[in-house]
Amino acid sequence: MLDQECGERCIRLAVPDAFPCDAEILLSHWGASGDGFVEQRALVATFEGVKASVDVLAPSSGMLRRIGKSDLYRSGEIFAVIDAPEQLGTGPGQELVNSHLPPGDEIPISQYGKRLASALAKHNSAAAVSRVRMQFSEPLVSAAANSRKSDFVLSVPEYIAWHVTQIAPAFATINSKLTADRWTTFEQVNLGYVVDLGNSMMVPVILGASKMAIDEFFLAMRQLVLDAARCELIPRQCYNGTITVSNLYSTGVRSFDPILNVGQSATIGIAAAIGGELEVSLAYDHRVVAGRTAADFLNALRQQCEMKCDSH
Incomplete structure (x- = not known):
């Protein structure tokens, strides 16, 4: 039916694949004012899932038509079409617009990337997120962190x-891993720390981090980040993590949902500080x-961090 309705230069709009493939996704906002002409990059629709909200923009100017009447869709399902002839007038006295975008670089997805994405999607299907806000500033943190008078600045x-x-x-249960069909808890924390490498990321692991003094932790952390930036990490430095920290502190992002690392029960997300306050989330x-x-974990973390700062 769709192919018969769709013209020669029809563009099909599908629900983004940012959602689990078996989940129902709500079309929460239809950006167009009904069927009709839509400009390139105009908001067409907004979809909402359990953990994400994604906007869909028109890839080209043309005549927009919605497919179906339900507001519930699944990932990859066609929800609208744009009939986009090679050139369409945008109205009396206005210029014609070319509806075909020149192709850019193609970025292949590696087999490792496909396997990782599949594992992450499966592992995060049971994930939930809680958040807490912390009150402190850079100078107070520096004073608290450097109370041992060591030559470092956290x-x-x-x-x-x-x-x-x-x-x-x-x-x-927060410091635990999924092994076979059961969860295993650990007294020692092996901390994974997400390192952004621009077009990719790595999660090196600080083994025995819970038994380190703060200056030892600093040195181990900086060395792993440096090794990652130089592409000098070896595989075993990214194994055996029991909990992970994801950090967007320097990006200006005020809030985000971290993704669970495969096999682990918890990931902490650190957002940007705005006016002496920042949000820490726990997936x-x-x-x-x-x-x-x-x-309880988030409140204990907040109280410990703020107490240490207030005491200096």
């Missing part, structure tokens, strides 16, 4: 990450971590 994310390693052992696997446990 950043805010490193300061929070170290406190994660000190608190996590008291929350067994956790609801099959093993209760919502109350997640809340």
Whole structure:
């Protein structure tokens, strides 16, 4: 039916693949004022899932038509079409617009990337997210972190990450891994720390981080980040993590949902500080971590970080 309705230069608009393939996705906002002409890059629709909201923009100017009447779709399903002849007038006295965008570079997806995406999607299907806001500033963090008079300066994310390693052992299900068909808890924290390499990322692991003093942790963290930036990490430096920290502190992003690392029950996300306040989020696997446990962990982390700062 769709092919018969679609003209020669019809462009099909599909629900973004940012959602689990078996989940129902709500079309929460239809950006167009009904069927009719739509400009290139105009908002066509907004889709909302459990953890994400995604806008769909018109890839070309043309006549927009919605497909179907339901507001519920699935990932990859066609929800609208744009009839876009090679050149379309935008109205009396206005210039013609070319509806065909020149192709850019093609970026192939590696087999590793496909396997990783599949594993992440499956592992995050039971994920939930809780958040807490912390009050402190860079100078206070620096003073608290450097109370041992060592020759180093911790950043805010490193300061929070170290406190994660000190608190996590008291929350067994948060510091745990999925092995075969069961969860295994650990007394020791092996901290994974997401390192952004521009067009990719790595998650080196600080083994035994919970048993390190803050200056030891600083040195281990900086060395791993440096090795990652130089592409000098070896595979074993990215294995055996029990919990992960993802850091967008320097990006200006005020809030985000971190993704669970495959096999782990929790990932901490550190957002940007705005006016002396920042948000720390906890993504956790609801099959093993209760919502109350997640809340208690975040409150303990906030109290520990703010208390250390207030005491200096």
